[in-house]
Amino acid sequence: MNDKEEKRQIIVPGETIVSGDEYLPGEGARREGEDIVASKYGIVDISEKLVRVVPLSGVYIPRRGNNVIGQVVDMNSAGWNVEFGSFVQGFLPISEVPFYVNRNELREHFDFDDMIFAKVSGTNGRSIDLSIKMRNLGKLDEGMVVRVNPHKVPRVIGKEGSMVNMIKDSTGCTISVGQNGFIWIKGEKIEDEVNTKKIIMYICKNSSVKGLTEKVKTYIEKDLKLKIKEENGN
Amino acid sequence: MAIKSKFTKRSDGRKFDEAREMDAKVGIIPSADGSAMFRSGSTIAIAAVHGPRILHPQHMQNPKKGILRVNYNMMSFSVDDRIRPGLSKRSQEISKVTEWALSPCVDLEEFKGNVVDVFIQIPQADAGTRAAGINAAAMALAHAGIPMKEMASCTAIGKMDKTLAVDVSKEEEDFSEGEGSTDIPMCCLSRTKKISLLQLDGKISVDELKEAIEMGKIACGKINEIQAKALKEIE
Numbered sequence: 001m002n003d004k005e006e007k008r009q010i011i012v013p014g015e016t017i018v019s020g021d022e023y024l025p026g027e028g029a030r031r032e033g034e035d036i037v038a039s040k041y042g043i044v045d046i047s048e049k050l051v052r053v054v055p056l057s058g059v060y061i062p063r064r065g066n067n068v069i070g071q072v073v074d075m076n077s078a079g080w081n082v083e084f085g086s087f088v089q090g091f092l093p094i095s096e097v098p099f100y101v102n103r104n105e106l107r108e109h110f111d112f113d114d115m116i117f118a119k120v121s122g123t124n125g126r127s128i129d130l131s132i133k134m135r136n137l138g139k140l141d142e143g144m145v146v147r148v149n150p151h152k153v154p155r156v157i158g159k160e161g162s163m164v165n166m167i168k169d170s171t172g173c174t175i176s177v178g179q180n181g182f183i184w185i186k187g188e189k190i191e192d193e194v195n196t197k198k199i200i201m202y203i204c205k206n207s208s209v210k211g212l213t214e215k216v217k218t219y220i221e222k223d224l225k226l227k228i229k230e231e232n233g234n
Numbered sequence: 235m236a237i238k239s240k241f242t243k244r245s246d247g248r249k250f251d252e253a254r255e256m257d258a259k260v261g262i263i264p265s266a267d268g269s270a271m272f273r274s275g276s277t278i279a280i281a282a283v284h285g286p287r288i289l290h291p292q293h294m295q296n297p298k299k300g301i302l303r304v305n306y307n308m309m310s311f312s313v314d315d316r317i318r319p320g321l322s323k324r325s326q327e328i329s330k331v332t333e334w335a336l337s338p339c340v341d342l343e344e345f346k347g348n349v350v351d352v353f354i355q356i357p358q359a360d361a362g363t364r365a366a367g368i369n370a371a372a373m374a375l376a377h378a379g380i381p382m383k384e385m386a387s388c389t390a391i392g393k394m395d396k397t398l399a400v401d402v403s404k405e406e407e408d409f410s411e412g413e414g415s416t417d418i419p420m421c422c423l424s425r426t427k428k429i430s431l432l433q434l435d436g437k438i439s440v441d442e443l444k445e446a447i448e449m450g451k452i453a454c455g456k457i458n459e460i461q462a463k464a465l466k467e468i469e
Contacts, residue, residue: 008372010465010466010468012376012385012461012462012465012466013339013376013381013382013384013385014382014383014384014385014423014424014425015424015425015462028381039341039381039382039383040376040379040380040381040382041376041377041379041382041465055379056377056379056381056399056468057261057267057377057378057379058267058268058377058378058380059267059285059286059287059378059379061344085347087285087287087288088288088290088346088348126297126346126347151379168306197243197320
């Protein structure tokens with residue numbers, strides 16, 4: 001194993017990332033003459049000439065297609081207002097719900113303070129539209145929700161869900177990860193849920209380390225003394 | 235300069251183009267979306283950024299873009315004589331000029347109807363608090379992941395009698411011999427080298443002012459290096 005904990009290049013706004021006509025500016029970057037300049041503070045990601053800056057911190061910015069976990073804070077006859085830790089509230093209209101809703105009885109389905117797992121179906125200007133017309137989306141019953149830095153969510157999920165599957169295999173909990181940094185955990189025993197939370201917090205703490213999967217594996221096996229079962233639930 | 239001053243060194247032994255010892259740190263306030271500390275000599279500024287978030291009162295919302303709101307405050311015991319807590323004419327003015335100094339850096343087009351709140355606290359003051367405040371705020375804004383065109387660095391150029399000096403301390407600011415002292419806080423952007431803040435309090439000739447601005451630009455470049463270093467050393 002490589003003991004050196006390599007870290008990737010961090011860039012500050014206004015700095016030149018690379019120069020050359022062949023590069024394309026992606027999110028968080030812009031072109032100024034020959035140079036690709038950072039417009040955000042974060043980690044540089046260059047893949048096939050596309051230069052992006054991945055932010056390290058800050059508020060979650062919703063994007064179309066993201067799955068988010070939020071809490072019902074208000075409702076009217078058209079739908080529910082959902083707060084999901086961003087600078088705008090989401091709106092879940094009754095037309096985006098896969099069942100019939102009586103306009104006068106919205107609370108029957110989602111009451112105040114209920115947690116909802118939803119998909120961002122559109123970001124038109126000042127409002128975010130949500131939808132739960134897909135499998136696995138909907139109300140989250142029981143379990144617990146932990147909140148992490150939204151920029152560390154990709155680390156929690158891992159490559160093609162490898163990390164989250166490893167956690168599932170070790171604790172046997174059901175985990176739903178929202179891109180907004182809310183993670184819902186449900187297990188049979190409260191200890192399982194607490195262990196899952198510990199692992200997630202460990203990942204977030206060591207998110208910038210290379211070879212994270214191996215490190216988390218040893219953490220699960222040595223520190224928490226859990227076994228990673230090789231059966232795959234999904 | 236026409237007449238060279240009789241001084242060869244400053245009271246604290248610095249050269250005339252030498253800033254005080256500086257120190258910067260990012261991510262000092264966990265509850266904020268972005269935060270930073272900037273120290274220059276014994277002047278300390280702490281900045282916290284919250285947002286973008288929904289702006290209240292609603293009538294202040296701009297439907298075209300997000301707004302920047304800066305709140306500068308000196309803590310009661312930051313100076314020798316206790317300051318009455320709360321808003322003062324001075325703190326309101328500095329809040330406003332800081333806002334204007336930082337707004338050319340940030341790009342809030344995406345955050346319609348939202349606000350980015352910047353809170354600057356001065357726990358310890360020894361002149362140049364607005365400069366330290368702007369430096370800390372620029373770092374905190376970057377740390378909060380706000381889209382920014384470039385960074386902002388700020389310093390104060392002083393003129394004591396006929397001598398120009400970078401980053402004046404309180405003692406130098408109170409200089410009263412000869413022509414007295416002139417204080418020129420200026421904020422310089424990191425990439426375009428544009429000046430986003432230039433204030434002047436005292437007497438100065440046009441040539442001297444030009445020279446002071448050149449000195450300030452060099453000093454701001456050095457501050458920017460410290461800011462960038464602090465941002466890159468995170469975690």
